[in-house]
Amino acid sequence: MTSTTTIADYPHLFVGGRWTAPSAGLSIDSVDPATEDVWARVPRATEPDVDRAVDAARAALHGPWSRLTATQRGRLIFILADLLERDAERLGRIETMDNGKPLRDTVGEVKRSVEWLRYYAGAADKVEGTVVPYKHDAHAYTRVEPVGVVAAITPWNSPISLYSWKLGPALAMGNTVVLKPSELTSVSALEFAQLFSEAGFPDGVLNIVPGYGHDAGAHLVAHPGVDKVSFTGSYPTAQAIMRAASNGLKRVSFECGGKSPHIVFPDSDIDRAVSVATHSAFRSTGQSCSLGSRLFLHRDIYTDFLDALVRRTERIRVGMPLDPSTHIGPHTSAEQLAKTEHYLDAGRREGGRVVTGGGRPSGYDRGYFVQPTIFDGLDNNSTLASEEVFGPVLTVIPFETEDEVISLANDTSYGLVAGLWTKDISRAHRVAAQLQAGMVSVNTFRPVHWTLPYGGYKSSGLGRENGLAVLREYCEIKSVVIDFSADEPADPFADA
Ligand code: NAD
Numbered sequence: 001m002t003s004t005t006t007i008a009d010y011p012h013l014f015v016g017g018r019w020t021a022p023s024a025g026l027s028i029d030s031v032d033p034a035t036e037d038v039w040a041r042v043p044r045a046t047e048p049d050v051d052r053a054v055d056a057a058r059a060a061l062h063g064p065w066s067r068l069t070a071t072q073r074g075r076l077i078f079i080l081a082d083l084l085e086r087d088a089e090r091l092g093r094i095e096t097m098d099n100g101k102p103l104r105d106t107v108g109e110v111k112r113s114v115e116w117l118r119y120y121a122g123a124a125d126k127v128e129g130t131v132v133p134y135k136h137d138a139h140a141y142t143r144v145e146p147v148g149v150v151a152a153i154t155p156w157n158s159p160i161s162l163y164s165w166k167l168g169p170a171l172a173m174g175n176t177v178v179l180k181p182s183e184l185t186s187v188s189a190l191e192f193a194q195l196f197s198e199a200g201f202p203d204g205v206l207n208i209v210p211g212y213g214h215d216a217g218a219h220l221v222a223h224p225g226v227d228k229v230s231f232t233g234s235y236p237t238a239q240a241i242m243r244a245a246s247n248g249l250k251r252v253s254f255e256c257g258g259k260s261p262h263i264v265f266p267d268s269d270i271d272r273a274v275s276v277a278t279h280s281a282f283r284s285t286g287q288s289c290s291l292g293s294r295l296f297l298h299r300d301i302y303t304d305f306l307d308a309l310v311r312r313t314e315r316i317r318v319g320m321p322l323d324p325s326t327h328i329g330p331h332t333s334a335e336q337l338a339k340t341e342h343y344l345d346a347g348r349r350e351g352g353r354v355v356t357g358g359g360r361p362s363g364y365d366r367g368y369f370v371q372p373t374i375f376d377g378l379d380n381n382s383t384l385a386s387e388e389v390f391g392p393v394l395t396v397i398p399f400e401t402e403d404e405v406i407s408l409a410n411d412t413s414y415g416l417v418a419g420l421w422t423k424d425i426s427r428a429h430r431v432a433a434q435l436q437a438g439m440v441s442v443n444t445f446r447p448v449h450w451t452l453p454y455g456g457y458k459s460s461g462l463g464r465e466n467g468l469a470v471l472r473e474y475c476e477i478k479s480v481v482i483d484f485s486a487d488e489p490a491d492p493f494a495d496a
Contacts, residue, residue, distance in 0.1 A: 010041065013208060028042050051223070061175070061176045083195040083199055084110060106160075143478040145475060147475060153180050228251035255455060255460075260294065298405075314356055373392060416437060418441075
């Protein structure tokens with residue numbers, strides 16, 4: 001690997017409101033996936049740094065942060081959102097360098113993250129306890145309290161979006177946070193910390209410890225000073241975290257992967273369905289947990305739809321991510337490219353037919369590029385149709401009846417999102433009710449939005465993000481009873 005450009009140096013962790021050197025003096029190189037050059041260097045936190053970050057978050061939880069009103073917390077989150085909006089272009093560019101997503105996507109993601117923060121800023125002072133009709137001569141009510149110190153662990157595919165998804169509701173509810181971003185894409189987290197500092201939050205409310213999962217991450221999720229873990233990433237890591245978090249029964253929420261069904265009935269707007277199916281299978285180079293990666297086409301439309309899909313797919317512009325005309329960039333890492341190539345081999349080995357794509361695009365011998373690829377001739381139990389590739393690989397499967405396709409769609413260990421196309425509103429409701437997924441969309445796909453709860457059935461996750469539903473994930477409910485009855489015996493053992 002060679003580097004002809006200057007490497008952006010980020011030497012410090014963000015702990016307790018200060019920029020501090022990592023205790024072991026270690027760093028991690030961040031590679032530009034389009035060129036394979038090291039473009040930035042970030043600090044590598046180890047166990048003592050995580051301890052300091054958790055201590056700082058605990059101190060902040062009981063310090064000035066706890067004395068702010070919910071409205072004041074919301075105001076700070078609004079300021080953070082404004083700063084993110086101000087720097088959207090710059091941060092989008094940084095994200096593109098770090099994870100290879102096209103500039104148009106990363107800038108769009110930063111701008112959408114602003115909306116996420118504003119939604120939770122506004123929600124901060126609208127979550128209320130209740131007065132409970134317990135009995136006449138008592139005053140009973142519930143208090144909504146923060147859970148405490150939240151460990152937020154994020155992956156590399158949509159870093160800034162996920163900081164906002166987790167920080168917005170966690171801060172709105174009065175928690176403090178230790179964020180461990182992915183070791184592959186930590187730069188935007190450190191940039192985010194700059195904005196956090198500028199917004200004027202009290203010290204220690206957010207702490208950022210880039211590092212590897214096996215040391216900084218594992219130590220953080222098992223730390224006795226952490227009350228809740230909010231994790232987005234793979235299923236095996238979620239399992240490891242669940243085991244680690246069982247000590248002390250930490251609260252956990254997980255957003256993991258998917259193998260989402262996308263169903264097209266013959267009575268659909270076919271042109272729109274072709275466009276949306278193409279985008280939902282290949283956007284972000286397939287590095288999304290909610291791809292429509294299993295496309296079920298009714299037999300009556302199978303051949304025509306597939307032809308149109310191939311034509312549409314072959315117009316996708318794979319290219320350098322900083323080029324504004326690029327639709328999809330490279331994979332984020334060499335490891336992810338190797339994983340996709342492994343799945344392309346598995347598809348061929350199991351008798352699948354590559355309808356388009358199938359390898360690296362011509363002219364790209366550097367960078368982690370791969371063509372959008374469509375397979376048919378594989379059944380729903382094949383490796384490609386049952387495992388999450390996390391790459392731009394679509395499996396197309398024919399079906400004949402509604403019952404058959406519902407059963408095929410649900411025959412997976414995942415259950416994050418699902419989509420269907422039909423003009424029959426009765427069918428829309430009937431099928432939506434039977435699909436096992438946290439989000440079902442009809443005549444669109446994966447309308448992820450700050451107002452809509454999002455999360456998985458089965459091994460796709462635990463708990464929900466987004467919408468008002470997530471706020472409950474970041475608080476404890478306390479019942480308080482003030483008894484003012486005069487006639488009840490004060491001591492039930494008095495006759496003993
Ligand atoms: P990963 O599980 O390998 O890593 C995710 C994060 O966990 C990283 O920060 C990593 O350092 C950390 N980690 C790893 N081992 C750990 C441990 N033992 N303890 C604590 N932390 C640990 O996942 P990835 O490869 O970064 O991301 C891809 C996965 O994320 C895919 O499976 C994808 O479906 C999933 N994902 C899900 C969503 C969603 O919203 N459902 C969104 C994006 C990505």
